[in-house]
Amino acid sequence: MTDVNTATAHASAAGIGRALGTGARRLLGGRRVGIVDKLAFALVALLVVVAIVGLVVTPHDPFGVDTKQALLPPGAGHLFGTDDVGRDVLSRMLAGAGRTLLVAVGIVIASTAIGVAVASLAALAPRWLDETIMRVCDILMSLPSLVLALGLAAALGPSMTSIVLAMIATSWPATARLMRNILRETMTSSYVESARILGMSRIRLMRHHVLPNSLDAIYVQASMEIAGTIVMISGLAFLGVGAPPPSPDWGSLIAAGQDYITTAWWIALFPGLAITVAAIAFGLAGDAIRSSVDPSSRRS
Amino acid sequence: MDTTTPLLTLDRLSVSVPERERIGGGVGDLTLVEELSLQIRPGERVALVGESGSGKSMTARSILRLDPHLRLAGSIRWKDQELVGAPERRLRRVRGREISMIFQDPMTALNPVLTIGEQVAEPLTVRGMPKRKAHAKAVEMLDRLGVPKAKERMRAYPGQFSGGMRQRVVMAAALVAQPDLLIADEPTTALDVRVQEQVLDLLEEQSREMNLAVLFITHDLGIVAGLAHRVAVMLRGCLVEERTVDDLFTCPEHPYTRGLIGSVPRLDADPDVRLKTVADYMSTEGATTHA
């Protein structure tokens, strides 16, 4: 019986591995997927599931204060221990995953959308407008997001919204600059010219030929940005720009644990590890997507 | 028949892409070159002709093992050593010094941030020749290849040269270490006809003066007529015909060879006579071809 069970377990593990492989492979345009890439995609998938589930269900109440349970080290009851007011660290991390990862993904989607829209406008615009838009982007890119976020927090009060707005405001110009160059280059390819000759409108050209053929670059750019955004929003939260306590986002968890780092190391350590693992996983997944799209590693 | 010992002997050389390296998937290894045998003697000019995808470039690149992920079988004998399975260290001794290679695009073959002089002298300095001596040899080589004011142009950058001049510079860098064999992979395809003619003339001249063997890779049979001693024709990874240049052009045996010759537009031909294509010859002989 046990044998059968282990066999099924093996089979299903292999099945999941294969499914992951084919999924990743489809995502990567038919390229063979290395073990590292597979692991990265598996981790990203796992993190996203955890982030969503964690918003609804956790082993303990992430906000339930119980001072009798305060500062318990990692053990059977509380896998990652408890914090200074007796809240379960694991539960708070799970609840905070969504507030960290999903927010990061949301920021990247929003800033990419704005960036691509601005880039399309610049690519279609006459030279002077194109130049103006790009110079504005340059100016915005030179604003440090940290300072902007601190300023916004001062104006709006510390909240997740301040972080999101600051991050979007500072990250879209880089996307816009990059995408504008990619779109301009795609516009010089002969298939776009051949449609232009027929008198196709510039907006239709953009929609039919230029944007679809620049999508790869958009995906790559976005996927590479998620890792940095996770680190950045955690950093801002750590500095106190983010949502006020008792928000369980990972940056705030580390901030809350820093006073106890010598006595109750687990409060800060586990959220710190989570940020590291998440950043590496998203980074590697982004890298895998990039190398699959990179023409030098793909022959037709 | 020439009886000198061959410089290079390919004996049933096969080149394939292992299954795990195949891009876009696919089952099993993908064979690019199949059991190809070819000999090149000192000073001999051999043309390897075929369409894109025929495996001609892969054969040439495999001699220097430029694509380490490819699997080689059979034998590549260079002088008295075996190159298939040879350690990288030994290949490095052969590359550039004994066998050098030039490529199709002279625009990307040169490093834009290094001077012409540094690049032409590099094959010598890399092997420890004193800078001054290497420099002098580089000037001499550029001069031989007809680069005007060679001494002054040593300090110039590739961006300041035209396509034809760059191909001369590339050739100078390839020949400065006095190799025994030069592999030229479509070196004139990106050039204008007049420049192409100059490059072909230079190749022939240098080959004669330096007793340099040349393996010339091209899709155009027309341009090798005056250059090669022997021509080898490749089709889908296999050698289909190998003859002296005169025999090949006067009585080509394989229908594919006849197709290649027939499809070259000629200045001395009647334009009303329809240009033959490979398909014309292959289909009449019952073979199939991919357009």
Place this chain on the structure above:
Amino acid sequence: MPEPLLKVDGLQKRFGRGKNAYQALTDVSFEVGQGEIVGLVGESGSGKSTIIRCLVGLEKEDAGTISYDGIDPVSASKADLRRYRREVQMVFQDPYSSLDPRMTVQEILEEPMLVIGGFSPADRRARIHELIDMVGLLPEHLTRHPRHFSGGQRQRIAIVRSLVVDPRVLLCDEPVSALDVSVQAQVLNLIKDMQRRLDLTVLFVSHDLAVVKYLCTRLVVLDKGVIAETGDVPAIYDAPQDPYTRALMEAVPVPDPVLERARRARRLEAAR
């Protein structure tokens, strides 16, 4: 010469500004008669492609006029411009970059008819099937993407795309120079056949005088943006007047070892 259909008069084009400025075309004028195949020949940088790009509006000429069947595309009415865009079509050099990789062959071939307008779905279907049959492609090719085709097949697809809207003039920008010699012959024969069957007027840009001799009836030789020589193909090939034309002609290799060796010997002798 037959009735001129396409006229280029005093075309000027300069690229870049200041020190890097580069005169691509200097006062270029020529005519192409109905049903002619005119070869536009020169080396890289001679401006031959720039002329075609001006003709289709991808570049804007600095001075000079273009006229096709009485239409000047610069000042034409909307209806005339539409007719111009329909009746003057272009085939690009590189069949690897001239087909949108994300579209199926069917979508690629339908696009010109959709953009120009006035073709019913039944018309579109009929024209595509008729033309792919003429160039030797199969109906099942229509659902595939360009990456599944060889260079020669792609160039056939590109030729069909230029012909679906029933043009009268075909502008070919080095359509065979990116192809293997063996495939080049097939595409040249195809262009020749289509020209006869559809009574096309062709302007054929090339750097290869042997190709032009095979295909063209008349020749315009360009040297650094200036016309060096024009004339009928047999006359120019028998006795080229301009030294540049002669030099280009002499550089064309002959697929004959004996002739080639003799030629080289003569060249080396002359150099000495």
